[in-house]
Amino acid sequence: MRITMIGSGYVGLVSGACFSDFGHDVICVDKDANKIAALEAGKMPIFEPGLDTLVATNVAAGRLTFTTDLKSAVAGADAVFIAVGTPSRRGDGHADLSFVFAASKEIAAAVTGPIVIVTKSTVPVGTGDKVEEIMTEANTGHDIAVVSNPEFLREGAAIGDFKRPDRIVIGTEDERAKQVMRDIYRPLYLNESPILFTGRRTSELIKYAANAFLATKITFINEIADLCEAVGANVQDVSRGIGLDNRIGSKFLHAGPGYGGSCFPKDTLALLKTSEDYDTPVRIVEAVVQVNDNRKRAMGRKVIKALGGTGSEGVKGKTVAVLGLTFKPNTDDMRDAPSLSIVQSLIDAGIKVQAHDPEGMEAAKAMMPDIGYCNDAYEAVTGADAVVIVTEWDVYRALDLKRVAKAMNAPVMVDLRNVYPPSDAEKAGFAYSSIGR
Incomplete structure (x- = not known):
């Protein structure tokens, strides 16, 4: 052909x-x-x-x-x-x-x-x-x-x-x-x-319905993660417990800072617009979009809280290392990445940001010109008052945590992808916080 x-x-x-x-x-x-x-x-x-x-x-x-x-x-x-x-x-x-x-x-x-x-x-x-x-x-x-x-x-x-x-x-x-x-x-x-x-119209709708459903799973487990933190439960165990039910499945049940990328954000919005045009509201998708937008900003507040501040109080002038900028690993795509909202929240609070990403830094520079870009994770954490894992690249999964802590001004880690067991981070001397644990 x-x-x-x-x-x-x-x-x-x-x-x-x-x-x-x-x-x-x-x-x-x-x-x-x-x-x-x-x-x-x-x-x-x-x-x-x-x-x-x-x-x-x-x-x-x-x-x-x-x-x-x-x-x-x-x-x-x-x-x-x-x-x-x-x-x-x-x-x-x-x-x-x-x-x-x-x-x-x-x-x-x-x-x-x-x-x-x-x-x-x-x-x-x-x-x-x-x-x-x-x-x-x-x-x-x-x-x-x-x-x-x-x-x-x-x-x-x-x-x-x-x-x-x-x-x-x-x-x-x-x-x-x-x-x-x-x-x-x-x-x-x-x-x-x-x-x-x-039919052709059915095919067109299948793509939007699929992405909206996956975005809903992500947003659902993120809200359950917040509940886990409040009640003292572990969201990873909750995810496993419900994911083993084959009616639910384990995929897209990993708590984190919210979805981004080239598909989910624009496709959920387009589906909402179509539902408005045909006067058939899709309330669940409306809630998903709103909750996901709010979550990205909430992650910035989570980092500020880990630094010991509220708003700009007590954190102005501090330095945060951000590891991972793309919306997911193994891509250089920065579109609607959670890092954009998180970094902006830190900058608005008067915090200096120094970042690293294996593939996304060139694209990120055009979107976030006011932060520092580093050659590797260890350079990024040097002199930092906190380190935030935003994207779960493999290169961040096996860091020498003692070396990281020693290079930092203060050993504070906010793990937004639950990459490390809390005990490992705490053993290395970190004041450690994660998602839903």
């Missing part, structure tokens, strides 16, 4: 590289000439484990190429995937679909034969209808089917998720499009990955 991927960002590049690894011929398109030049030189625009090797292998095999010329890339393609950004629109929280619709118009002008247009971007219910309308208005004279095929990739584990998916959701009732999609995903179908064919 000949596949064209419009958008060479996170979703487009990972999907394009994996499709080419299945044996398809894939062209990744992007308007950013610098990004395309970098990809042709083997430089990845994002950090994703294994992606550079996967891209290099398939480029060398001639199955994966890059271009800025959308027209030539679309001509003769069997399927064109739209994988452009759909960020939250300023003001109302709705997904900004301007890139999707602009790409659709360009595709319509470039079609040369029967083709399947696939929305891979996360889009609200009804977006496929609008894309189909754009294709119809273009009056190409060719058989064009518009399909929804949402992605379910976790940053840091995207390649594995693509090649060993829980499910493949395809929204179309067009028989020719169904066959094209079966042929594209044939390697996964042969491995017995379940393919769920639905």
Whole structure:
């Protein structure tokens, strides 16, 4: 199959590289000439484990190429995937679909034969209808089917998720499009990955419902963690106790500073906007969004309390080391990361912040220019009055705690990911606090 991927960002590049690894011929398109030049030189625009090797292998095999010329890339393609950004629109929280619709118009002008247009971007219910309308208005004279095929990739584990998916959701009732999609995903179908064919609007809603439910699990266990602290219980044991029930499951029940990243924040807001448009409130999701926003700010207050202060009282001029800035490990993604709110709370209290992250510091510098950036964790903790673990990178899981304590001005640790057993931290001399324990 000949596949064209419009958008060479996170979703487009990972999907394009994996499709080419299945044996398809894939062209990744992007308007950013610098990004395309970098990809042709083997430089990845994002950090994703294994992606550079996967891209290099398939480029060398001639199955994966890059271009800025959308027209030539679309001509003769069997399927064109739209994988452009759909960020939250300023003001109302709705997904900004301007890139999707602009790409659709360009595709319509470039079609040369029967083709399947696939929305891979996360889009609200009804977006496929609008894309189909754009294709119809273009009056190409060719058989064009518009399909929804949402992605379910976790940053840091995207390649594995693509090649060993829980499910493949395809929204179309067009028989020719169904066959094209079966042929594209044939390697996964042969491995017995379940393919769920639905209506297009159903497929679009599945992605939002899935992310909202996962965000709800995270937010639920975070509130239970607060209750655990108040009553003297251990949230990790609570998580295990309820997660062993196979009706609940253990995933996404890890207490922490709140969710962030490129999906959950914008997708929950977009789902809320859709529910408003159709006058069908989703109160649980409303509460999830509010609680998660409040939690990030509460984590800043937790650090200030550990320093012995309230607000700026007693903490102004102190130094805090922040370990981990990205919203999760194994990515350089800073979008809606809890660290942004936590660091801002510390700065507002007059605290100096010095930070380290294995992959996210370049992106962080543009968002948090007023803090210090360090070469490693030990440099970050030197002279600090407290250390905060915000992201559970592996490099922070086996620190020499005695060395850390010795380098600090005061051995105070706030572990927002419950990386260390309290006894280990206390044995090393720390005044230690964590989440829900």
